[in-house]
Amino acid sequence: MNRQQFMQAMEIHLRPMEAQERAELLADYDQHFELGLREGRPEEEIARELGRPEEIAREALGDRYDVNTPGSDPFYAPTYGEMRQPKSSNRAARNFFTGIGLIFLNLILGIPLGLTLWSVWLVIASLSLLVLAPVAAALDFLFLNHFDKAELFVAIGAFGVGILFAIAAKSVFKGFKAATLRYLRWNNKTMKGDVSA
Template sequence: MNRLQFMNRMKEGLSPLEAQERAELLSDYEQHFEMGLSEGKSEKEIAVELGNPEDLIKEALGDRYFQDRKNLSQDRVHDEEQTTYNKSPQGSPSFPKETSNQRTTSRFLRATGLVFLNLLLALPILATIWALWVSLAGISISGILAPALAILDFIFVQKQVVLPELFVSLVFFGIGILVGIFALWLMKRIGRWTAGYFKWNQTVLKEKEN
């Protein structure tokens, strides 16, 4: 199932909800697809991660899901008995309607979990990665400035050109250029990872419990 098929099914299934609530849920699913695509996942993989649309619709509608199915059946088959729609199949899970207090509690628990995850694991790792990048940037800048420092040394200290020192400074200059190119590439990658992680935090805080 691709993105269009998934979203069309969710729009159709969530039609009994209030317009604002339906729009919020659809926006959450759209954000899942956007974030997954930015991480290189396919639309099919993202749809599988989100879960079966029917299960998601059941969760969102609660009792209204079964009432909606009953009304559809009555429109199609007027003479068929509708008692089977008022009972859950044996062994199948029930989907109670989520109350406002339950949603608030769920969001509080997710927020608490994210705080501990960020403080104990994510933020220290990100800080370490960025510190390593700063070190690389420092090495690059030092290497690039090496010839200039050598020339200053020749002018004000040595009073002559020292070929070995000049050669070494040029070597460090080349290394500084290469390290700088790598540091720029790495900065873009780390920046995307950092932005993606904080966007994932926002998505987790907004999404409904499965």
């Protein structure tokens, strides 16, 4: 417990005391800190030597010291442990800064990388339209009365390549979908504070 924590605890525990009497007692204990610091001793050591604020207040107040539970008495003096703020009090600030960090991470890395990956998939998927090459050759023959053996072989070859691109597009889609969902879940867990994920 440092000087500020010790003095705050003393002030809370001494609430039932008259203001002037309390101020004089607090000034005495503050003087102990001043003298100890001049001697080069750390605040924690000085606080340890002075004792627990709750016990000091109990002695100073005598019969006025009330050990009731919180809320049942306006003069209830909480212990130092009760005074300490719970760790969750910093949660809002941590969530705010985590959210800001995630926004910048997504703007700088996540969104551009995601768009690039999905653009690759779109190119592969659009190349799978080569399976329609035989249909184009048939329409060319039916409407334009134009038939070329080389065109037929190219259409059959393009059909095979289109099938390969369709299979690749399906696999790439599954992989990119899984990666995107994993990244979104990671964002969600990070925002909730589950940094182990």
